[in-house]
Amino acid sequence: MTGATESTPGRVVAVVPVVNAANALTALRLVLVPVFAASVIMSGMTHAGWRMAACLIFAVASATDLVDGWIARRFGLVTSVGKVADPIADKALTGAALVLLSWYDQLPWWVTALILVRELGITGLRFWVIRHGVIAASRGGKVKTALQILAIAWYLWPMPAALAAVGPWIMAAAVLVTVATGFDYIAQALRLRRPR
Numbered sequence: 001m002t003g004a005t006e007s008t009p010g011r012v013v014a015v016v017p018v019v020n021a022a023n024a025l026t027a028l029r030l031v032l033v034p035v036f037a038a039s040v041i042m043s044g045m046t047h048a049g050w051r052m053a054a055c056l057i058f059a060v061a062s063a064t065d066l067v068d069g070w071i072a073r074r075f076g077l078v079t080s081v082g083k084v085a086d087p088i089a090d091k092a093l094t095g096a097a098l099v100l101l102s103w104y105d106q107l108p109w110w111v112t113a114l115i116l117v118r119e120l121g122i123t124g125l126r127f128w129v130i131r132h133g134v135i136a137a138s139r140g141g142k143v144k145t146a147l148q149i150l151a152i153a154w155y156l157w158p159m160p161a162a163l164a165a166v167g168p169w170i171m172a173a174a175v176l177v178t179v180a181t182g183f184d185y186i187a188q189a190l191r192l193r194r195p196r
């Protein structure tokens with residue numbers, strides 16, 4: 001699909017189509033969430049084969065997070081819809097994974113609750129300031145998502161106890177960055193809402 005070009009007196013504004021490859025990958029990530037959840041449920045976190053399948057689906061869905069951002073920047077397909085939808089798709093995927101891990105007693109509920117409160121709160125914050133500007137994912141936000149993905153994949157993949165014991169440490173790092181970047185976004189939102 002090609003982008004249209006819109007002219008206004010004195011300036012030319014390129015209009016990027018909302019239906020583009022980058023946003024399609026974001027949508028694919030959302031579609032993979034129930035497929036991933038079904039495979040975790042099939043595993044009951046006890047069946048090694050289903051756990052591996054769940055982990056691989058989770059990895060593919062997470063990889064779309066890297067690729068959609070790269071495509072959007074490389075081919076000039078950055079849209080406001082994409083900037084808002086991308087973090088929402090990430091949160092749907094990691095949120096589903098965290099809830100399922102807690103449901104199957106792999107992760108304390110307070111960890112899942114803390115991360116979900118931050119993720120849903122920041123999504124709400126993005127809509128609260130949307131009239132003033134878009135809060136795009138920051139570098140810290142991307143590090144946070146990468147840590148969450150690594151930690152979740154670690155919990156999902158069946159492995160010997162000595163290796164599995166590393167998982168909580170990765171999750172602890174993810175929690176710290178999740179909270180710290182949450183405060184950073186709050187500061188950004190307050191700056192955007194400040195009367196000029």
Ligand SMILES: O=P(O)(O)OC[C@H](O)CO
Pocket residue numbers: 065086087090091122136137138140141142144145181
């Ligand atoms: O920390 P957030 O809410 O900006 O989310 C970051 C995104 O998940 C990165 O793709």
